[in-house]
Amino acid sequence: MPPAGRQVETITDVLETLDAIIADAMEEGSRVGYFAAIYRKMTAKVAEGIEARFFDDGERMERLDVVFADRYLQAYEAFRAGGSATRSWARAFEATASARPLILQHLLMGINAHINLDLGIAAAEIAPGPALPDLRRDFDRDNEIIASLMGEVASDLAAVSPWIGLLDRLGGRHDDEVIRFSIESARSAAWRFAVELAPLAREDWGGPIGARDSSVARLGGIVLNPGWLSLGLLVIRARESTDVRRVIDVLNAVEGPDLGVVEARVRQERAPSD
Numbered sequence: 098m099p100p101a102g103r104q105v106e107t108i109t110d111v112l113e114t115l116d117a118i119i120a121d122a123m124e125e126g127s128r129v130g131y132f133a134a135i136y137r138k139m140t141a142k143v144a145e146g147i148e149a150r151f152f153d154d155g156e157r158m159e160r161l162d163v164v165f166a167d168r169y170l171q172a173y174e175a176f177r178a179g180g181s182a183t184r185s186w187a188r189a190f191e192a193t194a195s196a197r198p199l200i201l202q203h204l205l206m207g208i209n210a211h212i213n214l215d216l217g218i219a220a221a222e223i224a225p226g227p228a229l230p231d232l233r234r235d236f237d238r239d240n241e242i243i244a245s246l247m248g249e250v251a252s253d254l255a256a257v258s259p260w261i262g263l264l265d266r267l268g269g270r271h272d273d274e275v276i277r278f279s280i281e282s283a284r285s286a287a288w289r290f291a292v293e294l295a296p297l298a299r300e301d302w303g304g305p306i307g308a309r310d311s312s313v314a315r316l317g318g319i320v321l322n323p324g325w326l327s328l329g330l331l332v333i334r335a336r337e338s339t340d341v342r343r344v345i346d347v348l349n350a351v352e353g354p355d356l357g358v359v360e361a362r363v364r365q366e367r368a369p370s371d
Contacts, residue, residue: 104167108144108159111166115140118173119345126341128193129173131200132207134348135250140166142242142353151356152235157223161232161239165219169211184314185210188321198321199334200258200344204250205320208243212283213313216240217290218306229295233288234363240284241363245354247280253351257338263329 105111115137122130143162147155172186182190189206192198198206224232254261290309294302323330338344 105163105170108140108147108162111140111163111170112137112144114170115166119349123342123345128196128203128341128344129176129190130341130345131193131203131348132189133173134345135204135246135351136166136169136207136211138348138351138353139243139246142246142356143239145353146238146242146356149356151360152238153231154235157232158235158239160223161219161235164222165211165215168215168219169207172210183210183214183310185214185310185317188314188317192317192321196339197331197334199261199330200254200337201251201261202320202330204247206317208247208280208283209313209317209320212240212243212280212287213290213316214306214310216284216287217294217309218302220287220291221294221302224291225295229291236288236291237284237363237366238359240280240287241359241366242354244280244284245359245362246351249351249354250348253347257340257344257347258333258336260333260336263333 105114115133118133119130119137121127122133140162143158146152147158152158169186172182172190175182176186176190181187189210192206193203220232220236221229251261290305293305297305
């Protein structure tokens with residue numbers, strides 16, 4: 098694991114650092130390990146895709162993955178040190194101290210901060226200005242890996258959350274109904290944010306990032322407290338496992354999506370506009 102304060106440089110560095118975070122979470126019984134476990138699965142699948150020449154530009158994809166991951170890792174480091182992270186990550190990390198949110202809500206809090214805030218910044222950083230449009234297809238592939246992985250998670254969570262299926266009837270697995278969040282809409286919003294940042298000089302990013310961070314943090318509040326539907330979530334929570342280590346074990350065992358299926362879904366989504 099890179100020393101504190103040092104940025105990761107390769108996707109291998111990212112995987113090793115995530116392994117260390119997960120190991121610490123297992124030792125401490127910390128819910129921080131929930132998102133870290135899923136993020137590790139996603140990163141490993143991206144690494145597999147780079148090795149298999151799944152992406153149009155594997156070298157660029159690794160740069161994107163490293164810059165993207167470093168924003169999470171720096172936020173985690175700040176949290177552990179008692180410092181300040183972005184509002185979006187501060188809200189996500191603070192939520193891990195509470196057993197009240199569903200496991201799925203903890204995961205979505207991390208995804209909210211990382212996709213809705215960090216991804217657009219990372220994309221604009223590695224593909225500034227006119228270089229950004231050429232990134233779009235690999236950007237969509239990366240996001241489809243996340244969306245497909247979350248589909249696997251939703252099924253596997255039944256082992257530690259036997260009433261999670263009630264979310265179907267509450268509307269929680271449909272766009273913006275229970276938690277007003279979906280990876281699909283987050284992906285589109287992240288791309289729009291990258292488009293906003295890419296033509297700007299880096300010294301002019303502070304205002305847009307600050308405004309975006311505030312908006313994403315507010316969305317995180319809705320993920321945690323979705324109005325009257327919170328009562329239904331409490332019913333589901335009553336049957337969830339309180340064994341944090343067991344939950345992390347279940348998340349560690351989730352199978353990553355098949356890259357062929359990911360590519361087919363990306364092609365299907367892009368077909369109307371191609």
